[in-house]
Amino acid sequence: MKMKKLLTLAATFTLAFSITACGGNTAAPATEAPAENPPAQETPAENTEAQELKPEEGAKLIVWESRDERAYTDAVAKEFTEKYGVEVTIEELSPTDQVTKLAQDGPSGLGADVVLFPHDNLGKAVATNLVLPNDFYEEKTKSSNTEAAIQGVSYDGVLYGYPRAAETYLMYYNKDLVKEVPTSMEEVIEFSKTFTDKSKNKYGFMFETGNLYFAYPFLASNGGYIFGNGGADVNDIGLNNDGAVKSMEVYASLKEILPVKSGDITPDIKRGLFTAGDLAMDINGPWELGGYKEALGDKLGVAPIPTIGGQPAVSFSGIKAWYVSSFSKYPQAARLFADFATSKEAQLQLSALVGSVPTNNEAQEDDQIKNDEYVSAFTEQFKSSQPMPSVPEMANVWSPVGAALAEIWDNNKDVKETLDKAVSQVKDLNSGGAAK
Template sequence: MKWNKWLPMAMVLVLAVGVLAACGPQRDADQTQKEAGKEEKPKELVIWANKDSDELASTKKLAKRYQEKSGIKVKVVGQDMLKMQDKLNLDGPAGKGPDLVTWPHDRIGEAVITGLIQPIEVSQDVVDQYSESSIKALTYKGKLYGLPKVTESIALYYNKDLIKEPPKTWEELVEYAKENTEPSQKKYGLLFEGENFYYDYFLFRAYGGYIFKEENGKFNTQKVGLNNEGSKKAGIEIEELYKNKLIPKGIKADTVNGLFKEGKVAMVINGPWALSDYRGAKVNFGVAPLPKINGENAQAFIGVKGWYLSNFSKHKEAATELIQFMTSKESLKSRYQDTGDIPPHKDLIEDPVIKEDPAVKAFAEQAGYGNPMPNIPEMGQVWEPINNALAFIAQGKQKPEKALDDAVKLIEEKIKAQKQ
């Protein structure tokens, strides 16, 4: 009787154990996968790319290749690169943001402290493929936030049909511009965006100006040098260019490029992003480093642009793989052929297609004299005040001393507010 009494219960227990055993391996596998942090393959990844036509077309082409290779759909959305952080700040938390974003490296620090991007995890073998300076530019407080796609610096383009050899010194260049500028006919000896600090920085450095004082390998953001004696000399130099009508007030890149392609400008200061445009227009041009100023090589900005992982991406592993594809040797070579962007990939730097390009050689030489833009958060507070000051100087609304003093005061106030 005792055996019969417990038999039904025993059978239930046996069945229960059997059911659990049958379910166990799948449940354990699911749990193991979850603990290992493996993510499910996404159906789609989204890239926010620079809306510039050449860059956008090149990015879409590479995205299509990745889609064919991986089976993951890649949607490329063109955006204003310099407004991308503001848009991500709104769209990211709302779940409408991308997986990958891009902008110049000087904006990384600000993007990190505002929670817009996250560090990437790649092997050292991957990191070692790129130039040391480009990796350093994308590193903030010891963490790598992306992989580089292009290294940039400005240089001097010259129309060989108008001027056979570029001037060796800044003084000679300005003198040439004075003798070969006729604004009424829209003919100029020299053009560049003089109201844009990115293009003017080499003048500030030539006279002893600086953004933040460098002390022991770090930037002291409490010491802003954009209104020191040297910076004010640069301001006067810029003022003279506009006062003598060598550069029209308010001129932007589109006008500079258009006039150069029409053969109305002998020389322009521009970056490698203009190469494909000028070549497409069949301008007979050369590229040279910026002329020496005060007897020294011109120190222009060095910039690096990369692909970064959005902090709002739900597909960290897949998005990181996409970053590696977009910055691979093959992808960066394709990008160079489409846009003229100079890749920081070590193997490509030695590739005959790039190494033997005289324009690339000139940009590389200029970059060797340059200074990387600071990638600290405080740099984000510099651009608007200093560009406004340059516009006031160019338009004759303020004298350089007043404009630069006001700009530095505002920069210091913005930095103080940022830290509160």
């Protein structure tokens, strides 16, 4: 089967969509380093155009993949086996759990050869010696993918990942309910005052208010940030600076038109309301695209997140990528698969299935992407996004900031004081050791 035929094959699959946001909404549990460093793997010979990496004799691979994107990997694995004669077994595992699982199972030889996780887990994986550098295909990977993708799957100047998709979120809306799409949060409030009726469980606008991943625009759009120097300087925390406070004041004002406790705004609830026509606008990611299109058809619209405090909304973004396990018995075959499964054709296939944004430069310029109003909208929002920090200390951020969001939203706590407390907690966790 040729890769270009996979789009036809894709139509036969029933699509399932995850309620997990690109791994950003739930940090993977902390992992401990393996008891011993994995044995050094032989570095492949220098890569040249005339040379192709050859799989080891008798190589067999285990690949971890999410249930929701299994159709894509099944198809790619089948073609890979036909071309190279390497048997591939796919095991379903949430990307946010794979670093922890690899640390547990890798040393005993029970882990996967090729793993998949969002880039904010990379620092933890590198610190605990779980993945090999992307060395043989380094030049090819760097020239084929966007700079943001390469930055996301690199750590401390070393390329590790084989990027396959970029993910962020934007605003879905129901065209039957929203005639003039709001471009600012002030307009969101104005519209919602005419639509929201809590007694009838109808809401004009909704997002996961207690989830840092989705609430990040209300911290970053006016100059807030998590760690300085592009997410690398953990001693520079910008979650409570003047810009963050300004954006969070807009966040707090939205409680007027969304009088729901943060813990009661879940992916399932939002999905049910939006597909039933009881929610006019929803902030969500590409994993919901298929289900929303099926439910609303031509009534489904997409738009950039409205401005916050007069500034363009800065969303969080993540890069999903394949990584080769340090414990693999077949690192050559694993490298070959990771490269094969992230080609232009493979990324277009994945986008056709789940609406993901390709990281491959040529794929982004393909008519399939440019002519798709939904995927192209995600691509535009991605340009206004910031990648999640990949340092291990990022694991120390989710819980304190999530608690602060809930305090501000549910209990009307002072924005500045609550953010100050959260930053103090993050600093304490960092000083006690990353991701402990």
